[in-house]
Amino acid sequence: MHRECMSELRRTDLILLLVAVVWGSSYLSAQTATSALPVLLVLFARYALSALVCLGLVAFGRGPRRWTREELRVGVPLGVTQVAVLVVETYGVAHTSAANAGLIISLTIVLTPLLDRGGRHGRGGGLPPVFFAAAGVCVLAVGLLMSGNGFHAPRLGDLLMLGAALVRAVHVALVGRLTVGRAIRPLHLTTVQTLVGTALFLPTGVAGLPTLARADSGTWTQLVYLALFCSVFAFLVQTWAVQRTSASRASLLLGTEPVWAMAVGIALGGERLTALTALGAALMVGGTYWGQAVERAHRTAAGVRHETDVQDDPDALPEPDVRDRATTATGV
Template sequence: MLKDLPLLAVAIVWGSSYLTAKDLTVAGGVLALLALRYLISAAAMLPVLAIRRPRRPSRREIAVGTLLGLTQASVLAFETYGVAHTSATNAGVLISLTILLTPMLEGVIGRRFLPPSFFLAAVVAVGGVVLLVAGPGLRAPSAGDALILVAAVIRAVHVTLSGHLSRGRDFDTVTLTTVQTVVGAVLFTAAAGPTLGTAVSAYGKDQWLAVTYLALGCSVFAFLVQLWAIRRTSAARASLLLGTEPVWAVLIGVGLGGEHLTMVTLAGIALVLGGTAAGQRVEANVRREQQKPIGSVEWQPRVPEKMTGS
């Protein structure tokens, strides 16, 4: 479906961000990086909102945007700190658990679970992620692993809430995204404190280009597309598509980083893409069935039998 392509684009952009973010955290620290990323994002979104906003945002719209801003900022904080204290292998496996956690949470909230075949497809996709990142081998659990696991849970909550709170409502996607970026900018700027000035001084031309890419590509573009798509599909489907992120990270590493594909890596890619495709079909079929009006298919009123006298 065409609405799936923007989510795949987000997965590709996020997959390209690992090396960039890692280098920047070394140069200026985690909080400073997140503060600059959000400040640039907010600076880009506010003029757009001022130009195109057709009406004044409602209190509920601002409240929902603020809540989503808090959950999104929490995901990035736990994820960034987690990656700094664990292996990329463990981080890739743990964050991919969102593929399973999101449909479970969505089922609890909506009191309507997807069939087992969807979860089987999601398990296959997670298994593919394990193969993708298992080159150096899984490392013993650490504090960083716990942070990544928390990030996966919060990401599932964020994706589910994005759909549950905004779908079918007269909310503006640009407004919600702008509020999210402003919330993150305020939080991380306050948390970064003096380290923000140190990072600004330490960054050279290449670092500023990298921060700008993270802000405009991995934040503004990704947040807009993610929210736009989730409001038009299910959180489970969106999470499954975003779960292809490790595939693109590997392919980008091969194309730009000079890495080599192995048979295990190819098998992992095949499992992720195959599981994602199967899960998409299951979710689409379920959604079509749910949208059918009662009595619209293969239902005919019963004709009473002709009564005969005795």
């Protein structure tokens, strides 16, 4: 029995690691696609393909096929914020290296607790000072990544990815606030988001259909990869895997995404790794892991204190038992 459990755990770990690799490779795929097609047209194709697959999974899957009011009420605004994230990210990837994009977006890990209700203003009080030290390491890392071969004015793409990290952190915090304690099915929520994105990009998509039809097979391969693997597959597999392991363990494995983004960019994209960018990459990965560990320990301690207070006060109402969320970056 023990061997079976360990085998299942290793299998789950490998699947989560695969998700991290897929998300890490998404930056180079998006960069390749946007070099052949306009950014908004790439996003339309990605959303439309993802929506078709999600609708098919809902139609032929088990359980009720109809969406609840809660799923629609939450899915629409989250669909809008997700579109905002992908627009800024994709424009950023088009103007910087895939390695830099994957590393800078990982700032989401330390930005999210600052915006999340459970971080500064939630139970347990503000985050400990050591968390801000970790955030400072990440800020220094961003400066080094932006420097490239030497210190100069930041590139447009790097600034856009910095903005994307902030927008993604807002989106992740909003996901937590809107979904905690509510019976929302991940597939149905994802489907609503993809439909919202498809609708928002529809005017651009209709105007660009002739251009899309003339795209070569290589471009279409990137679009299908972004839609099916980096969106639908990665999200559903992540949800499946997190249900079979701890969210903390999942976040550590998914947190390797920037490493894979850098590796794919160098190995397949022909990008160069200078001494400054290598130091920035090391500081970014180390800083995000450090900040993530500090925030997780702080939240766990706050939860223990809350449970003690509830036991000591019979009139206190316990908060919903919510699984720890892994606030990792999720590709482009």
